[in-house]
Amino acid sequence: MLRILCLSWALALALAYPLGHGDSKFNHTGSNWHHMGSHPSSSDPELGQRCGEEGFDAITLDENGAMLFFQGDLVWKGFHQAAEPINASWPEIQGPIDAALRIHHLDHPDIHDNVYLFQGQRLWAYTNGKLKPNYPRQIEDEFKRVPRDLDAAVECHSKECADETLLFFKGSTILAYDLKTKQVKQRNWPAVANCSAAVRWQERYYCFQGVRFLRFDPVTGHVPPNYPRDARDYFMRCPGRGHGHEARRNATLQAILDPCSGYPFRAFSSDDAGRIYAFREGHYFRVDSARDGWHAWPLSHTWKELEGEVDAAFSWENKLYLIQGSQVSIYLAEQGYRRVEGYPRPVQEELGVSGADATFTCPHSKDLYVIQDNHLHHVDLTQSPRRPDSPILIPHDRVDSALCTNKGLFLFYGADVYHYTDVAQLCAAKAPAPTQNVTTTFLKCPMAPKSTGVHGGPKRPPH
Known part of the structure; x- marks a missing residue:
């Protein structure tokens, strides 16, 4: 047979x-985003910011899939690039920013792979690295009932949420914004409150609380056991640390x-x-x-x-x-x-x-x-x-x-x-x-x- x-x-x-x-x-051909390989010297002047206790202001993927880490007026693109001023890539913005997200929505080419950066009461939208016309705008004009001075934001794809949804975080308040209906619903997720940054990566959702992070279900807010964890062991390269940092020995x-x-x-x-x-x-x-x-x-x-x-x-x-x-x-x-x-x-x-x-x-x-x-x-x-x-x-x-x-x-x-x-x-x-x-x-x-x-x-x- x-x-x-x-x-x-x-x-x-x-x-x-x-x-x-x-x-x-x-x-x-995209970014090889893993932390193995050469580690920065302990004398690296960026270490105090990248590997300190304060964490990041915002994290998102860009339109090409590179991870962006924002802190103060600096941004790191992936693990292997040196920090650069935010306004070197986005000249219209002076750091720091409050939140960032990428919308990956094939059914809507007008916003597909747009990167949104939030600061105070305003937001900037970029496509292919260029500021879109009529931006910056008031957050309220783009996303009704979403407050200013956000802490974090992340998109939930339709295959993980019932509908294409944006999650906005401000203190203990978590809002789910439906991109189709424009409706906003508040979520009661105590374990996922106080996110300083949020990101979707490989169909998983992460809330960063300073230098600590946790994984959460974007529909129920459930957090699996053994969280939070230290982001320096998973999401960045720091001397003497890493996911299995004994690998250096x-x-x-x-x-x-x-x-x-x-x-x-x-x-x-x-x-x-x-x-x-x-x-x-x-x-x-x-x-x-x-x-x-x-x-x-x-x-x-x-x-x-x-x-x-x-x-x-x-x-x-x-x-x-x-x-x-x-x-x-x-x-x-x-x-x-x-x-x-x-x-x-x-x-x-x-x-x-x-x-x-x-x-x-x-x-x-x-x-x-x-x-x-x-x-x-x-x-x-x-x-x-x-x-x-x-x-x-x-x-x-x-x-x-x-x-x-x-x-x-x-x-x-x-x-x-x-x-x-x-x-x-x-x-x-x-x-x-x-x-x-x-x-x-x-x-x-x-x-x-x-x-x-x-x-x-x-x-x-x-x-």
């Missing part, structure tokens, strides 16, 4: 729905937290919404976030019950399957990754296989492929019970992980990646595809890392 599927796969892809994994761009940890280190990824997964996740040693990266940049997060940041290693992953019908050893957990992607009741369960019971080196599904397909050593198994996810077809040999003795997107099929081993047009090409191959470097050809990192082991990375331990 698998051989028949392999022979017919190329035709099926040609006739299939046009692969809605978004434009899962592997060309990372531990080469292995540094390699794990740096997406461009060449350290192997244990699993990849993509879903129909265009999200691509890379898993490595209890952490994950969002690979599709070229505009928003890179950052390593612990698994529990998105999948709150999850700890340890993810050995394999795949997505099907808006559900994400995460395999850890002999167990599999299923999370509903449409509900903020809520784990399905009754999981984890044994992989053998769920999928009919004893384990996996790698798993993958292709866009909008019911076909799951499981790689064990040098064998490829096919499982029809619509069948009950699920049972694999007879395996077929592939020209790889071992792989760490696999990923199938609208750009083809990728098999990963160490710091190497092998690209196939589709499953049929892999099945027909007598030898591995040409070796490419994961960091330079797949992740578009600046340069290939030095080899750290077999195939450019530490060999993955057997399951």
Whole structure:
């Protein structure tokens, strides 16, 4: 059966729905927003402002996806740029500003990717870095019933809120402004009060309270456990600090937290919404976030019950399957990754296989492929019970992980990646595809890392 599927796969892809994994761009030309790499010297004159206790006045993404940190009359654009005066980019404004937000609204091109800066009773709107006509304006003229002297502002996208909404913060007052109806509703969220800055990043919402920050649900105001946290360990580069700051003393940890280190990824997964996740040693990266940049997060940041290693992953019908050893957990992607009741369960019971080196599904397909050593198994996810077809040999003795997107099929081993047009090409191959470097050809990192082991990375331990 698998051989028949392999022979017919190329035709099926040609006739299939046009692969809605978004434009899962592997060309990372945006800001590489992660704090690993060289840290500023303790004599850096900007350290007192960037790494002090007072935090930032406002934070937002710009129209190109670069993170903007405002403080006083200065702005930092991402992690790697030096501070510059606010009026160097926005000459109409003398700092400080009170709040900032970017509106990302495809249905309304007149405001799509506009950046709004608030100061006192006025606001400025910029598109492509240029001040729009008839600005600055009174805040009240643009957003009825929204007060002056705001503390923070952030947009809630329609896929996370019922409607396209702007959230405005002033002390303990939180207002939700509906962009369509122009209606304002007050929220009673005590845990999210007194935000000095707010930002949406990778579909998560953050309230900064000085140098501390918390993550919150933009609909309910719920704050997960273990918040607030120190922003200097996550959102900026400061000497002796960082998300896992021991990385400065531990080469292995540094390699794990740096997406461009060449350290192997244990699993990849993509879903129909265009999200691509890379898993490595209890952490994950969002690979599709070229505009928003890179950052390593612990698994529990998105999948709150999850700890340890993810050995394999795949997505099907808006559900994400995460395999850890002999167990599999299923999370509903449409509900903020809520784990399905009754999981984890044994992989053998769920999928009919004893384990996996790698798993993958292709866009909008019911076909799951499981790689064990040098064998490829096919499982029809619509069948009950699920049972694999007879395996077929592939020209790889071992792989760490696999990923199938609208750009083809990728098999990963160490710091190497092998690209196939589709499953049929892999099945027909007598030898591995040409070796490419994961960091330079797949992740578009600046340069290939030095080899750290077999195939450019530490060999993955057997399951």
